Amino acid sequence: MSTLIAIGAGIAVLTGIGAGVGIGIATGKAADAVARQPEADGKISKILLLGCALAEATAIYGFVIAVLIIMFLK
Amino acid sequence: MDDLASTLLEELNCETAFTIPIFGGIEVAESVVVTWVIMAVLVVAAICLTRNLKVEKISKRQLVVESAVTGLQNLCGGMIGEEGKAFVPYLVTVLLYIAVANIIGLFGFKPPTKDLNVTVALALMSIILIESAGIHKRGIKKWAKGFTEPVAVVTPINIMEIFIRPLSLCMRLFGNVLGAFVIMELIKLVMPIGLPIPFSMYFDVFDGLIQAYVFVFLTSLFIKEAIE
Amino acid sequence: MLRLDANLVFTIINLLILYVLMKKFLFGPVNKILAKRQEVIDKQMEEAKAKEEQAEALRTQYEASLTKAEAERAKTIADSKKIATQEYNRILENANEQARQVAMDAQKQAMIEKEKILKKAETEIKDLVVEATAKVVGMQSSEESNRELYNQFLVKAGDTSDTRNS
Numbered sequence: 407m408s409t410l411i412a413i414g415a416g417i418a419v420l421t422g423i424g425a426g427v428g429i430g431i432a433t434g435k436a437a438d439a440v441a442r443q444p445e446a447d448g449k450i451s452k453i454l455l456l457g458c459a460l461a462e463a464t465a466i467y468g469f470v471i472a473v474l475i476i477m478f479l480k
Numbered sequence: 481m482d483d484l485a486s487t488l489l490e491e492l493n494c495e496t497a498f499t500i501p502i503f504g505g506i507e508v509a510e511s512v513v514v515t516w517v518i519m520a521v522l523v524v525a526a527i528c529l530t531r532n533l534k535v536e537k538i539s540k541r542q543l544v545v546e547s548a549v550t551g552l553q554n555l556c557g558g559m560i561g562e563e564g565k566a567f568v569p570y571l572v573t574v575l576l577y578i579a580v581a582n583i584i585g586l587f588g589f590k591p592p593t594k595d596l597n598v599t600v601a602l603a604l605m606s607i608i609l610i611e612s613a614g615i616h617k618r619g620i621k622k623w624a625k626g627f628t629e630p631v632a633v634v635t636p637i638n639i640m641e642i643f644i645r646p647l648s649l650c651m652r653l654f655g656n657v658l659g660a661f662v663i664m665e666l667i668k669l670v671m672p673i674g675l676p677i678p679f680s681m682y683f684d685v686f687d688g689l690i691q692a693y694v695f696v697f698l699t700s701l702f703i704k705e706a707i708e
Numbered sequence: 709m710l711r712l713d714a715n716l717v718f719t720i721i722n723l724l725i726l727y728v729l730m731k732k733f734l735f736g737p738v739n740k741i742l743a744k745r746q747e748v749i750d751k752q753m754e755e756a757k758a759k760e761e762q763a764e765a766l767r768t769q770y771e772a773s774l775t776k777a778e779a780e781r782a783k784t785i786a787d788s789k790k791i792a793t794q795e796y797n798r799i800l801e802n803a804n805e806q807a808r809q810v811a812m813d814a815q816k817q818a819m820i821e822k823e824k825i826l827k828k829a830e831t832e833i834k835d836l837v838v839e840a841t842a843k844v845v846g847m848q849s850s851e852e853s854n855r856e857l858y859n860q861f862l863v864k865a866g867d868t869s870d871t872r873n874s
Contacts, residue, residue, distance in 0.1 A: 459694045463648070466655035473662065477489065509715040515722045522726065526734035533741040535748055542741075549738040573730045577723065592719075597712060601719035 407479075415475045421468025428461035487669065511595035518580050518592070552576075560700040563617075563707055567609070567700070574602065575696045582657060582688025585664070586680065591688075593657040596650075603650035606699045607642065614706035649698060656691045660684060837861060 436454040440447045529545045538546070549572075556571040578593060585591045592598045615623045627638040660683035667676050841857060 455690060456694065456697065459690045463652040463655070466659055467651060469659050470651065470655040473658070506714050508718065509713075512715050512718045512722065515719060519722060519726045519729070523729045523733055526730060530734060530737040533737055535741065535745050546738060546742065549734065550742070553735075569731050569735050570727055572735070573727045574723070576730070577726060595715070597715040598719050600712060601716050601723065604716075605720060605723060 411475060411479045414479070415472040418468050418472040418475060421471075422465040425461050425463075425465035428464070429458050432457045432461060487665075509595060509597060510590055511592035511598050514584065514589050514592045515577075515581070515598065517589065518577060518584060522576060522580065556696060556700060559697055559704070561704050564613070564700070564703050567613070567703055570609070571696050571700055574605075574699070575692055578602070578653070578692035578695055579689055582692060583685055585661065585684050585688075591657055591661065593653055594661050596654055599650040599654040599657075600646075602653070602695070603646035606649055606695075606702070607646040610645070610699070610702045610706050611642065613703050617707040645702060649695060653691055653695055656687060660687050834865065837865075 432454060436450050439450050443450075529541060533542055533545075552572045552575065553568050556568045556575065557565060560567055560571065581591055581593045581598070583591075611623075614626070618626065628635050629638075664676060664680060664683055667679050838858065841861065
């Protein structure tokens with residue numbers, strides 16, 4: 407049983423992939439934008455931070471589910 | 481290993497601070513008590529900082545208070561736009577509350593946003609505010625009609641949005657704070673001295689402030705959408 | 709960690725209380741003071757504007773009076789110039805007149821002098837001639853012939869002087 411729980415938690419944490427890809431793309435675009443318009447880097451970094459926080463939420467959801475699985479299916 | 485897991489679970493539990501001996505005992509959670517502390521801190525700070533404000537020849541304290549308050553109001557006002565000016569004080573209050581609640585872990589308290597009750601309460605208030613703003617602005621008929629836009633087929637999705645939005649808001653905040661808390665506890669269990677400082681800087685301070693900002697940002701975004 | 713109970717309601721009440729308190733103790737005073745300051749600034753701005761307008765009016769007035777004074781000055785200068793020219797012309801004319809007078813007088817004087825000198829020279833020449841003739845003639849001729857010669861000369865000299873005078 408505990409093996410299955412561990413596997414389930416591991417799968418839940420796979421949501422981190424999406425967050426990683428999303429944040430990577432966002433940061434790459436932000437770097438592009440700063441290279442194109444260095445004077446707007448304040449605004450860009452603000453938007454980037456916000457986007458990263460939003461993208462990170464998916465990873466957080468996965469983490470929460472994983473913790474819940476571990477704690478409730480014991 | 482079992483020891484570590486049980487310690488972690490114990491840390492994660494929201495303890496009952498005390499029980500009100502009516503209706504068979506209402507348990508008041510720790511998060512509520514910490515919220516009282518936060519409220520006390522914020523109100524006392526506000527009273528102390530706004531004492532004898534002057535029009536001219538302002539002191540440094542007043543300058544700081546004024547620029548901070550106008551900065552926060554401009555931040556929230558810029559997000560919500562000109563029409564939602566009435567919501568700015570609420571948004572700033574929520575922002576201050578979540579920010580303080582998220583970084584209060586540094587002072588030895590358990591962050592109240594780790595308790596699902598608090599985040600659900602915040603999300604509930606947000607969704608009530610959003611929908612009531614929409615109803616107030618458009619009238620109940622137009623507001624109800626708004627669910628069938630742009631086409632009638634999406635009506636269930638639009639209605640689902642009422643529940644999904646606060647769920648997303650509350651789970652994002654809760655998950656972030658809980659995740660940060662768990663990671664910090666793990667780090668503290670592994671190495672209690674020195675190592676937690678940089679991680680605490682990120683997970684407690686930076687992440688906490690960012691999440692407070694995101695919560696208020698999303699709420700104001702939804703309100704703006706509702707009153708447009 | 710995961711429990712939903714009465715604490716949810718407590719939290720909502722807490723947040724509402726916090727909202728009211730913050731509105732009363734933080735936003736109220738700060739916004740009031742900001743509004744007051746804005747009012748003061750507006751008032752000052754208005755005052756400054758009024759003052760500026762006043763100054764502008766004064767400036768216009770001053771400029772007008774300056775222009776007037778300038779015109780007056782120009783007129784005075786022109787007048788005095790005219791008078792001066794007249795005076796100058798008058799003085800010049802006077803001077804010219806005087807100079808002409810002087811010149812005329814001098815010419816007259818010179819003429820009189822010349823006449824006088826001529827007359828004197830004539831008499832002297834007459835005497836000289838008489839003397840010389842007497843000297844020349846006295847040696848070889850008589851009294852009569854002398855007189856005749858003299859008369860002849862006189863006639864001749866009278867002719868010449870007549871022709872010259874006429």
